[in-house]
Amino acid sequence: GAGVSQSPSNKVTEKGKDVELRCDPISGHTALYWYRQSLGQGLEFLIYFQGNSAPDKSGLPSDRFSAERTGGSVSTLTIQRTQQEDSAVYLCASSADAGLGRNEQFFGPGTRLTVL
């Protein structure tokens, strides 16, 4: 079956513009995660969704960042008024169910965001 897909693969934008990044998880996976990967910083947790529960937004770095998940499937990460420090690779992952943190996460290829 298809894995996790993300679009676009690359996004170049100007400072101050808004961007939307999309994630299509593996069909049937109830948990979905967003991470930011910067050089030398590892994977920084941003947000996760689990079923119909309220998302854990504790990793979002500022109120310019938001995410939604429609119909328990596709998710969109939105960054408003982008800044140069937002440049990074944004990774999405899904898992069969959150299982209180014991399950394997399947990662997408990422979206490389460059803010000029």
Next chain:
Amino acid sequence: AQSVTQLDSQVPVFEEAPVELRCNYSSSVSVYLFWYVQYPNQGLQLLLKYLSGSTLVKGINGFEAEFNKSQTSFHLRKPSVHISDTAEYFCAVSDRGSGTYKYIFGTGTRLKVLA
């Protein structure tokens, strides 16, 4: 709050030599532990995980890791590396029973296998 430390940002090693990549986590509460690998220009994939039971965990491609609760460590080892093991390796932890589904990742260790 839980944190994960991978002290070595880069590890060069010659082909067929053994390697150990270090991972330490901060909290002594019960945890689940993971190692993920990211090959060049590819996505992250699970290498191995510790949930419970035997402290020695075997994963794919000949890698293994040992959970040491007293030292809060989960070091990754391979007795003989291959050129194809060149990749970035990430250690991750989640707290058991904390009610959160959050995973905390380390900053990664770049393994470079030399011919």
